[in-house]
Every structure is written in C-alpha cells, then in structure tokens.
Amino acid sequence: MSDSDPSLSKASALAPWRSPLARALHRNRSQPHSRYFQLATITPAGRPANRTVVFRGWLADTNTLTLIADHRSAKVADIAAHPWAAACWYFTSTREQFRLAGPIQLVHTADRDAALTLARQNSWEALSDKARQQFYWPHPAQPRSADTAFDPRAIDETPPDDFCLVLLAPHQVDHLELRGDPQNRTLYSHHADAIWDVNAVNP
Template identity: 40%
Template sequence: MSASFSHRPPWRSLLEQALKDRRDRPESRYFQLATIRSNGKPANRSVVFRGFLDSTHQLQIVTDNRSDKIHQLHHSPWAEICWYFSLTRQQFRISAQTTCIDENTDNSFLLSKRSQVWQQLSDATRQQFTWPACGTNRDKNGFPGTYPNPETPLPNFVLVLFQPIEVDLVDLQESPPQRIHYQLQPDGDWSERSLNP
C-alpha cells in the first residue's frame, strides 16, 4: 500500500477511542515509557498519562527533576511510549521528542501550563514532590506529612511533553493482526503505511 497523508493523524482518533472505551480501567491512565541511560542502556517504567497539551498531539506526564528519567531525557530527548489496551487489543508505540518544562523554562505559555497541571493534581500527588530525592537511601523520617501550596509548583516539579514523530499501531483483534505505521512529515502531514505485523 502506498503512503497516504493527513494533518490530523488517524492514530490520534484511534488512541482517543481506546482511552474512552477504557476510561475506568488503569490501562487508560498508565503507559510504559522507555528512555536511554547515559551508558546507552535502556530504562523503562510506567507513568501516569496527564492528557494532551491543549489542542496539540503532545502527551503530558509529570515527574520530579531529581528522577533518573529527567537526567536521561536531558542526555537524549528521545523516548518511546508503549500503551496496550486489553479490550480493543491495540498496542500503540509512540516515538517522541521530549520537552521538559521546569521552573527555569523561558516560555510563559509553557510555564502557565506547568502551573495548570500542578493545580489539577491531587494533594497526595503534590505531596510526593516534598519527599526525599528519588533513588536515595530511604529515611522514614524524610516523608513530611504536610501538603505543598496547591497553586504554586514546587521547584522540582517538571511537566514533560512528548511530541510524537512516529506511531506504530498493532491491532490484534484481526487475524492476521493489522499493523499501521504513521510518521510525521516535515510539512506537518502524517504518512500512513500498512505493514506486516
């Protein structure tokens, strides 16, 4: 099949439908995120999906700037998301360039989005940003019982944006499975190719 092109990527509608179909299941809130360590080895973890940035196709998560993933994204801004939906039996693999929005970001629009996401978090989630640095030796006295200001993000709070560049969708409901590869083109269109699974 030859490649076809569109400005609104078909993968976005398919992902939104999968999220809607599974909105009351944990799989609609968590995806796996792979990054690259400074030694070239992969790192993977589950993260909480915080929606899309306004009307863009950029996915959002939040994290602590003391976490390994932030160091890895500063080393290499490329990441891959893997998201599997059991009801629809669809797997989305999203290769993306990342942007980390922290207190030093020199963009008022992105800083306002960082604050907006902070304000939408639960008290318990915001409290996690007062804990000791990720990956350090555990100190049971290092976990304060107070909640931070719900209006103003703590300095270590980071909003991470993922700009999809390639999306590989495998639909396992069909036999043989259907696999479609979407790629962002320089002009903003998305190419679409049907591949062998």
C-alpha cells in the same frame, strides 16, 4: 517542527493516529491503568531505561502528550542527555498497542516560555493532593528515609522547583490491534508541516 522542540507542534492539525488512540482510551476507560504507559529513554551511560508513567493529557492544541516528572528522578537525567523517547501503551481490554516515539522535552521551573510555564502551572493544579505530596518527599532512589519524612505537608499553589512537565511529541506511531485475524497494524510517520504518512503493514 524541529526535532528538539516538541512544543513547536502547536497549532498543528489533529494527527491521524489521534482518533484510534482516543477510541482506545474511551473503550478502556473503566480501568485506571488504561492511562498508564511505559516510557523508554536512554541513560547518560547509553543504556535503555523503561518505567511506567501516567498520561496527563494533551498539550493544548497540539498532538503532544504530557506527563510529569520529579527533577531528581533518573528519567529527567535521561531526557536531558537524550531528548528522544519511545512510549509503549498497551490497552488490556481491547488488546491493542500504540508505540509512540519522538522528541521529548522538559518544562521546569526555569523555563521562560509563557505558554509552557502556564501549562506547567495548570498540570500542577490538576494533580491530586496525594500526587503533589510526592514532590515534597525525600530524594527518590536514595536509602529509605524514616516514615516521618513522608508525612503530608502543606501544598503550595506554586509548583515546587522539582516539578517538571514533560512533553512527548510523537513522530512515529505504530498501532497494532491483536484482535484482528490476521492482526491489523498501521504505521504513522510524521513529515514536516503536520503531514503524516499512513501505511497498513504486516503485523
């Protein structure tokens, strides 16, 4: 797997942190916010940025997380400038945290990879109408437009150009369980060829 192309993680075996993360998602499934996490990036100016995003599932047959983004949003500019991100995923019911850091990649309308183009199309089709409407809204972070600019419109089956699929391929995962006494913390570090170091460490 190259640092710059998380899509190349395809066909790798299930990473050892997938099982505890699946368990956390299951145990916290009653809360919609359990599918949200915070994504840290570095801006073109070299400062950290952080925002909540929605987990959109796994890229097929990989350990790569998918999310979506608007091409006009600041996070897309961040990723283009610094293609590495750090997710922090806190599960409120089970009181555990996963920190997942690794290369991050945009799949946009001009992408020529057939599998990624299909993944982008599938992500678009899987979205609710309400979520899809947002990609037709006026430019994010610009002065507030009139309410009529947000009126619902017909949704195309082809994703609009501003719709990006985002791929995060963790290379380092830090799992902290606050409920232990003392707390339990496990570090997972990725090596080439789907090999992971797994170490119990002090919290």
